[in-house]
Amino acid sequence: MTVQDRARARCHWLPEPDRKGPLYKALVDQLAGDIADGSLKPGDRLPPQRLLADALQVTVGTVTRAYREAERRGLVEARIGSGTRVRAQQAPASGFRHLSAADQNSIDLSLSTPIETPLRQQQLSALMERLASNSDVVLTALNYQPEQGNAAQRASLARWLSAQGLPMAADELVLTDGGQHADFLALQVLVRPGEAVASDALTYPGMIAAARQLGLKHLAVPMDAQGMRPDALDRLCQQQRIRLLYLMPEHNNPTGAQMSQARREAIVAVARRHDLLLLEDGVQYVAPEHRGQAFYQLAPERSLYIFSVSKILAGGLRFGALRAPASLMTQLGAGLRAQCWATASLPGAIACEWFESGMADSLIAWQWQELAARQQLMLECLQGYELNYHPCGLHAWLLLPDPWRAVDFVQQAAESGVTLIGAEPFCVGSQPAPQAVRICITPPPTRELLQLALQRLKTLLNEGPPMKALLV
Numbered sequence: 001m002t003v004q005d006r007a008r009a010r011c012h013w014l015p016e017p018d019r020k021g022p023l024y025k026a027l028v029d030q031l032a033g034d035i036a037d038g039s040l041k042p043g044d045r046l047p048p049q050r051l052l053a054d055a056l057q058v059t060v061g062t063v064t065r066a067y068r069e070a071e072r073r074g075l076v077e078a079r080i081g082s083g084t085r086v087r088a089q090q091a092p093a094s095g096f097r098h099l100s101a102a103d104q105n106s107i108d109l110s111l112s113t114p115i116e117t118p119l120r121q122q123q124l125s126a127l128m129e130r131l132a133s134n135s136d137v138v139l140t141a142l143n144y145q146p147e148q149g150n151a152a153q154r155a156s157l158a159r160w161l162s163a164q165g166l167p168m169a170a171d172e173l174v175l176t177d178g179g180q181h182a183d184f185l186a187l188q189v190l191v192r193p194g195e196a197v198a199s200d201a202l203t204y205p206g207m208i209a210a211a212r213q214l215g216l217k218h219l220a221v222p223m224d225a226q227g228m229r230p231d232a233l234d235r236l237c238q239q240q241r242i243r244l245l246y247l248m249p250e251h252n253n254p255t256g257a258q259m260s261q262a263r264r265e266a267i268v269a270v271a272r273r274h275d276l277l278l279l280e281d282g283v284q285y286v287a288p289e290h291r292g293q294a295f296y297q298l299a300p301e302r303s304l305y306i307f308s309v310s311k312i313l314a315g316g317l318r319f320g321a322l323r324a325p326a327s328l329m330t331q332l333g334a335g336l337r338a339q340c341w342a343t344a345s346l347p348g349a350i351a352c353e354w355f356e357s358g359m360a361d362s363l364i365a366w367q368w369q370e371l372a373a374r375q376q377l378m379l380e381c382l383q384g385y386e387l388n389y390h391p392c393g394l395h396a397w398l399l400l401p402d403p404w405r406a407v408d409f410v411q412q413a414a415e416s417g418v419t420l421i422g423a424e425p426f427c428v429g430s431q432p433a434p435q436a437v438r439i440c441i442t443p444p445p446t447r448e449l450l451q452l453a454l455q456r457l458k459t460l461l462n463e464g465p466p467m468k469a470l471l472v
C-alpha cells in the first residue's frame, strides 16, 4: 500500500478538486458544495492537513491555503487542539443562535428560559385584564414616552429592585427592550468602533454578537473558578487601551462562576487604575441571599448595571433596564432616542403591575423551588461527572470527561434527541474552546422530560464517544 493509498483510506472527506485552476480555490469550492448539499455537517472535522495533502498528492501549503481561505469565508473554524471543523451555519456571525434553530422533536436543553407553569399564564392573563380597564395605562400606551422610559414605571421598577437589595432611584434608569438591548445600547453609546472592550474569556454570546456588530475589538480575560482574573486584566490593560469591561459577577453564563467580594474589589482597583467603564450584566437573576455587592455599589462613578425580567417573568415581554451614573444619562438617552425614540410602555406596564401586585414575588419563589428540585435531579443523574452550577442558575456547565470533545458530544446528543450548546459560541475571539457543554435545565416543561434528557446524556457520557468521532 502506498503512502497515498493509506492516506486516502484515513480521509473521511476526500474531495476531487478540479485541477485546471488554482488548486486551493477548487478545494474550497468543493468544500462549500459539500456543506451546501449536506455531505459535510456542522461540527464535522476536516482531515488533518498533511493527511489530505498525501491523499491528494499536493503540497501541505496548498491544503493550508485552502483551509485558511475556507475559514475566511466562514465555512470552517480552526481551534487549537481540536482541528478544523465545519462551522454551524445557523450562526454565521457569532454563535448567537436564532430560536428556530432548535429541533422541534428534540428535548431542548439549549435555551435559558424561565420554567413553564400554568401559574405564569394565569398571572399574565389576570394582569392584562386588570390593565385593560385602567384608563391611565391605556392613555399612556397611546402616547410617546420620554427617552429614558415612562417615569412611573422607572419609579416602580426602582422600588422593586431596591427591595431586592439593589438600591436605585428612578432617574438612574433607562428602560430597554430587555437585557440584550441594554447591552447593545451601552456598547453603542459608550464605545466607539475600533475601540476595545474586554470580558471573561467565556461569556454571553449576545455580548460577543453586539461587540462584533458594532465593530469593537473584543478581548478575552483569562478566568479561574471565580471568573476573570484581576492580574490578567491588569496585564491586558497595560498592553491595550480598553474602554469597557463586561462583567457577570454573580453567575457567569456559561460557566456558573461567581466572584467573591475580594475578587470584585480587586477588579474595581484595576478598573480605577486604567479608567475602565464597568458594565455588569445581571440578567441571569440571582436571589438576594445568594448575591454579592453589585459593581455599581462598589464603583458608582464608572459602573452600569443591566436588569431584565426575561429569566424570572417572561422573555417575551422584552422589558429591561440599564442603571447608569448621572454623568452618562444624557448620552444614553440620546442613544436610545436615535434607536427607537423610546421603548413602548405596555410591556413595562405589565411588568410593573406584576411586581406591584406581589404576583411576581410568588412566581419567582415558585421558580426557585422548582429549580432546586431540578438541580437535585441533575446531580443524581449526572453523579460522578464534573458540573459547575449556581443555586439560582438556570443552567449548569458540564466539563466533559476525556476523550469527549464538545462538538462531538453536542452532535451525539442531537442524534439521541437532546439539543445542547457546546463551549464554542461562548468563546471570545480565537480562544481555544474547553471541552464542556452548557445544560439548561429549565426549558423541559416537566421534570420527567428533563430526567429523560439527562439520562440520555448520562448514557453518552458512560459509553464515551463513538469510534467515528475519534478517527481523524
Ligand SMILES: Cc1ncc(COP(=O)(O)O)c(C=O)c1O
Residues within 6 Å of the ligand: 112, 177, 178, 179, 180, 181, 183, 204, 206, 248, 253, 281, 283, 284, 308, 309, 310, 315, 319, 320
Ligand atoms: C447574561 C445575559 N445577558 C443578556 C441576556 C438577554 O436578555 P434578554 O432576553 O432580556 O434580552 C441573556 C439571555 O440569556 C443573558 O444570559
